[in-house]
Amino acid sequence: MEKYLIKFIEWTKLKIRIHFSTRIIYFREREVWWASLGINIGFEQDGKNKNFTRPILVFKKFNQDLLWALPLTSKLRNNKYYFQIEYNQRKYSVILSQLKLISSKRLIRKIRKISVVDYYNIKTAIKKLI
Numbered sequence: 001m002e003k004y005l006i007k008f009i010e011w012t013k014l015k016i017r018i019h020f021s022t023r024i025i026y027f028r029e030r031e032v033w034w035a036s037l038g039i040n041i042g043f044e045q046d047g048k049n050k051n052f053t054r055p056i057l058v059f060k061k062f063n064q065d066l067l068w069a070l071p072l073t074s075k076l077r078n079n080k081y082y083f084q085i086e087y088n089q090r091k092y093s094v095i096l097s098q099l100k101l102i103s104s105k106r107l108i109r110k111i112r113k114i115s116v117v118d119y120y121n122i123k124t125a126i127k128k129l130i
Helices: 002-019 116-129
Strands: 031-036 053-061 066-073 082-087 090-095 100-103 107-113
Touching (some): 002 031
Antiparallel strands (some): 082 090
């Protein structure tokens, strides 16, 4: 419990710095980014390391400041809540059930862009899930 409390306090400090950041970030749909997702509640996907980061897929861009993000994981799951993609001969799972509205201020660094075909298939899977 104490270890978790320390992480939560560290995340809160970082979240304040992120909130007051004045960086302008340019991003597009289909891009995969490292993003500060933080320490979350229950079974929500947490970020890792000192910046509480996790790769996310920019699923929908609403404007310069807001986007729907889908977290990625290296744990492969094969059910309706996950969609597998491949990059550099490694497979990853997009966690469809954890679609989340986030601020673009959480974005740290672009990793790559997924294919149009994968993006279309992810959109189809999200529609089925909803």
